[in-house]
Amino acid sequence: MSLAASLMNGLNLGAIYGLIALGYTMVYGIAKMLNFAHGDIIMTGALTIVISVHRFGVSPWLSILLSIGVCVSLGVLIEKIAYKPLRKASSLSVLITAIGVSFLLQNTAQLLFGSSLRSFPKAFQVPSYIIGGFELKGDRLLTILITAMLMVGLVWIVYRSKIGLAMRAVAQDRDTAELMGIDANRVISITFAIGSALAAVAGLFYGIAYGFIGPYSGSMPGIKAFTAAVLGGIGSVPGAIVGGVLLGLIESLAKTYLSSELSDAIVFAVLIGILLLKPTGLMGQEIREKV
Amino acid sequence: MLRFSKQMKRWFAWILLPGIYIVVLLLLQEKLLSRHTQSLLVPLCMNIILALSLNIVVGMLGELSLGHAGFMSIGAYAGSLFSLQTQEYLPTLLRYPLAILLGALVAGFFAGVLSVPVFRLKGDYLAIVTLAFGEIVRSLIINFAWTGGAAGLKGTPRDTTFTTAYLLTVFVWLLSQKIYHSRLGLEMRAVRDNAIAAEACGIDVINRKRAGFILAAAIAGSAGVLYSHYYTILTAGVFDYNRSIEILVMVVLGGMGSMIGSVISAMTLTIAPEALRFLNDYRMLIYSLLLITAMIGRQSRIFGQLQQRLKEVKRPHGAIE
Numbered sequence: 001m002s003l004a005a006s007l008m009n010g011l012n013l014g015a016i017y018g019l020i021a022l023g024y025t026m027v028y029g030i031a032k033m034l035n036f037a038h039g040d041i042i043m044t045g046a047l048t049i050v051i052s053v054h055r056f057g058v059s060p061w062l063s064i065l066l067s068i069g070v071c072v073s074l075g076v077l078i079e080k081i082a083y084k085p086l087r088k089a090s091s092l093s094v095l096i097t098a099i100g101v102s103f104l105l106q107n108t109a110q111l112l113f114g115s116s117l118r119s120f121p122k123a124f125q126v127p128s129y130i131i132g133g134f135e136l137k138g139d140r141l142l143t144i145l146i147t148a149m150l151m152v153g154l155v156w157i158v159y160r161s162k163i164g165l166a167m168r169a170v171a172q173d174r175d176t177a178e179l180m181g182i183d184a185n186r187v188i189s190i191t192f193a194i195g196s197a198l199a200a201v202a203g204l205f206y207g208i209a210y211g212f213i214g215p216y217s218g219s220m221p222g223i224k225a226f227t228a229a230v231l232g233g234i235g236s237v238p239g240a241i242v243g244g245v246l247l248g249l250i251e252s253l254a255k256t257y258l259s260s261e262l263s264d265a266i267v268f269a270v271l272i273g274i275l276l277l278k279p280t281g282l283m284g285q286e287i288r289e290k291v
Numbered sequence: 292m293l294r295f296s297k298q299m300k301r302w303f304a305w306i307l308l309p310g311i312y313i314v315v316l317l318l319l320q321e322k323l324l325s326r327h328t329q330s331l332l333v334p335l336c337m338n339i340i341l342a343l344s345l346n347i348v349v350g351m352l353g354e355l356s357l358g359h360a361g362f363m364s365i366g367a368y369a370g371s372l373f374s375l376q377t378q379e380y381l382p383t384l385l386r387y388p389l390a391i392l393l394g395a396l397v398a399g400f401f402a403g404v405l406s407v408p409v410f411r412l413k414g415d416y417l418a419i420v421t422l423a424f425g426e427i428v429r430s431l432i433i434n435f436a437w438t439g440g441a442a443g444l445k446g447t448p449r450d451t452t453f454t455t456a457y458l459l460t461v462f463v464w465l466l467s468q469k470i471y472h473s474r475l476g477l478e479m480r481a482v483r484d485n486a487i488a489a490e491a492c493g494i495d496v497i498n499r500k501r502a503g504f505i506l507a508a509a510i511a512g513s514a515g516v517l518y519s520h521y522y523t524i525l526t527a528g529v530f531d532y533n534r535s536i537e538i539l540v541m542v543v544l545g546g547m548g549s550m551i552g553s554v555i556s557a558m559t560l561t562i563a564p565e566a567l568r569f570l571n572d573y574r575m576l577i578y579s580l581l582l583i584t585a586m587i588g589r590q591s592r593i594f595g596q597l598q599q600r601l602k603e604v605k606r607p608h609g610a611i612e
Contacts, residue, residue, distance in 0.1 A: 034415040085587050093586045095355050095415050096543060100582030103536065107576040219532070223426070226419055265430045268423035275416060276408035 004134055006256040007249065012140040012209060014248020015147035019202035020225030021232065021240035022154060023195030029171040029235035030191045033091070036098035037078060039222015040105035041196050045071045045203030046120070046213040047109060053121040060123035068200040075196025076189050084185070102219070109215035117214040120207035143205045150201065151241050154194070158237050163190060171235065220264070224251070227271040233284020242282060308461050315453065327565070333521050335561045336456035337514050340463045342541040342557035343550060344510035347467060349539070350548030351476060352503040353483030358421030359511050359538050361428040364530035365401055366394030366512025367519040368438055371447040374520065378448060387450040391459070391516045398512025399505050406501040417504075425535060432527040443526035444519075451521035459517060463510055467550055470506070479503050480548075533575065540578045543585050 020042060027035045048067040052058040058066065082101050086094045126138030158164040169177040170187045178184050206221060207213050224247065232243025247267060254266040274281065315332065318324050341359065348356045370390040377386055401424075409420050432438045439445065470476045478499050481489040490496050519525045541560050545552030564574055 034419070082583055082587070086590055089586070089590045090353070091415060092349070092353050092355055092547075093589060095418055096539070097583050097586040099357075099418075099536065099539070100579045100586070103575060103579035104583065107573075107579060111572065111576065223419070223422060227423070230416075230419075259434075261434045262430065265427040268427045271423050272405070272408060272420060275412060275420065279408075279412050279416075 002134075003256075006252050008137065008140055009255075010249035010252030011245065012143050012205075012248070013252055014245035015144050016202050016205050016209065016221065016244075017225045017228045017248050018151065018241045018244025019147055019198045019205070020221060021229040021244045022151070022237065023199050024226050024229040025232070025234055025236060025240040026158075026167070026191050026195050028229070030167055031079075031083070031188050033083065033094045034098060034226070035083075035192075035195075036095070036222075037101040037105055038195065038199060039218040039220075039225070040102050040109075041071050041075055041199040041218070042203040042206060042221060043109065043213065043215065043218030044074060044105060045200035046207040046217065047113065047118075047203075047215070048200075049204060049207060050118045050120060050213055051113065053123070054118070060121055063121075064200075064204060067203065068197050071196040071200035071203070072193045075192045075199070079189060079192040106215050106219070113215065115215055117212040117217070120211050120213055124204070124208050139208050143208065146201070147205070150198065154198070155237060157194070163187070167191060224267055227267060230271060230281055231274050233281030235285070236281070236283045239281055239283035304465075308464075312454075312457050315457075319453070331561060331565060332453045333451060333456045333517070335558060336453075336460040337517055337521075338538075338541065338557040338561045339460050339554050340514040340517070341511055341538045342545065342553040343463050343467050344507040344514070345538050346542045346545070346548070346550060346553045347470065347479075347503050347507040347510075349542050350546075350550075350553070351471065351479045351483060352500055353547075354500060354504070355415070355418040355539075356421045356504065356507065357418050357532070357535050357539070358423075358425035358428075359507075360530035360532070360534035361421070361425030362398040362402060362508040362511040363515035363518065363534075364428055364432065364525075364527060366398040366509075366515030367525055367530070368432065368444065368515075369397035369512070370394035370516030371444055371519040371525055372437070374447055374450070375444075383448070383450055386448075387455070387520065390450075390520065391513045394516035395509040395513040398515065399509030402505045402508030403501070406504050410497045410500045410504070422532065422535075425530070425532060429527045429531065438527070439525065441527070443524050445524050447519050447523045447525065449520060449523050451517050456517055456521075459513065463513075464550070464554070466510075471550065475499070475502060537578070540582060543582055 020038065023038050023041075024035065027033065027038070045067040048070045049060075049063045052063040052066055053060055078101055082097050083094065086097055124139065126142050128138050129136045156164075158167060166177070166182045166187050167190075169180065169182055170184050174184050177187075202221075202225075203213075203218075206217070210217075225244065228243040228247040229240050230243070231247055232239030232241070247270065250270060251263050251267050255263045258266065319329065341363065345356065345359050348354050370393060373393050374386060374390050377389075381389070405420065405424055409417050433441045471480075478489070478494045479502075481492070481494055482496050482499050486496050489499075515530075537560070541557045542553055544560070545554070545556035564571065570577065
């Protein structure tokens with residue numbers, strides 16, 4: 001594979017990781033928890049598209065809306081049922097619950113739809129263009145463009161809109177934000193909804209890029225996107241985007257030039273490397289602990 | 292609540308631990324155990340060891356390690372490779388304990404390397420790093436030639452018997468009892484309950500976390516040697532994320548921090564899936580529900596009141612809460 005094609009793949013992968021990482025980083029920033037089940041929301045979204053198109057004959061474009069709807073309701077529901085009762089619990093309890101939820105989603109999907117990989121609908125494939133001898137894959141390009149637009153939109157929401165202001169306030173200090181009349185529970189719900197919607201879109205792009213989806217397809221991109229969020233600085237919205245793109249490029253270049261089998265190991269080595277060198281990530285802020 | 296005096300506890304250990312062994316041995320000799328039950332004895336010991344070791348991290352330290360199966364596999368491969376190399380010149384009686392020791396040391400060494408970056412951070416990083424570590428180990432083992440690759444490592448001598456597995460289990464049980472009541476254990480529990488207060492008392496928080504983590508990984512490594520010398524065939528796929536979670540479920544259900552709880556739930560979760568085979572498809576689903584309800588239950592009011600009651604009952608004995 002040429003360098004240009006590898007970079008293109010990396011950007012495509014990076015866009016997907018960035019979308020997922022945004023969900024991690026927002027939830028981490030606002031609810032102060034690591035939502036382990038986030039990766040499985042992606043799987044749920046992609047599987048919703050596969051099942052609705054192949055089994056129920058829903059039109060592909062409608063299935064995207066359906067998938068976003070399913071993911072958003074699932075994300076909000078999980079938060080209400082599993083995480084909300086644990087607001088005052090230790091982070092260990094919250095983390096174990098999140099792992100439980102992640103397992104629950106995976107195994108429910110497996111029981112309902114079997115453990116085999118299902119092929120993703122071909123309807124989303126976009127024709128490729130050949131410019132100057134270089135094949136520009138249409139779906140890659142579209143993924144990158146739409147992701148860029150979504151990210152701009154999200155940055156606008158977080159930094160310019162009223163709900164974004166509330167989000168940043170809750171992230172800084174939940175108690176004080178509540179004293180200012182912000183309904184923290186509502187803000188957290190909205191954060192989960194936005195994160196899950198982005199995860200649904202990421203699921204769509206992931207399905208297009210890989211072509212197959214199974215009940216365990218979400219965990220690997222989930223963990224990698226978390227790595228991306230840490231790389232960019234967890235809690236930082238621009239950081240998640242930058243981290244996602246960087247990680248996608250690293251993975252793609254490692255696949256092309258080093259070893260395709262070891263690319264996963266290289267990505268995780270990056271995570272350990274960052275934690276060693278710059279634990280706050282590229283754009284993260286050091287949080288001082290108050291006693 | 293039932294409370295044993297120190298004297299009673301000592302008697303309990305000296306009588307019960309050899310007692311169980313003799314009973315099982317007699318049952319084996321009289322062929323009263325079915326082949327199926329026999330095949331469960333060593334896995335039972337292995338799971339108890341794994342649960343007890345993870346309990347050091349989750350229960351005593353209050354940290355979460357999701358790569359326990361990874362440390363187990365490192366120990367398993369280290370022990371197996373050693374045994375395969377030295378099979379010809381070392382007698383079993385010397386080689387096998389050395390393999391176990393080596394497995395523990397190598398797993399502990401990797402944990403030590405990993406613990407350098409991880410514990411400089413606060414929060415949930417250990418969980419994700421250990422998870423990533425487990426995946427790295429798995430993909431490296433599959434890709435190296437000297438580990439047998441994806442086909443697996445074959446030909447490890449079958450040295451693990453019920454006796455050796457039981458001995459190691461008893462050793463790990465006594466060790467974790469010792470640690471729990473030692474200065475190290477006390478300091479680890481102080482770190483778990485309030486790291487800032489512990490630091491203010493002069494406890495080296497990072498150091499204690501590292502110590503607990505390395506110890507747990509080393510014990511998991513020795514369980515891995517037990518495993519590889521029992522099944523004789525090793526494949527990396529066995530030590531996946533699901534395995535780590537299974538061990539975590541054992542610790543959580545036993546009550547994090549409770550050693551006897553870990554032992555009981557490890558036994559239950561080894562035997563129950565065999566007894567309830569028709570539920571096999573739902574096993575992981577049930578585990579996940581158990582994890583969630585256990586955590587939310589701990590937090591809910593009913594359970595909280597119950598705990599309060601227990602505390603009130605305990606207090607007259609002179610315990611300071």
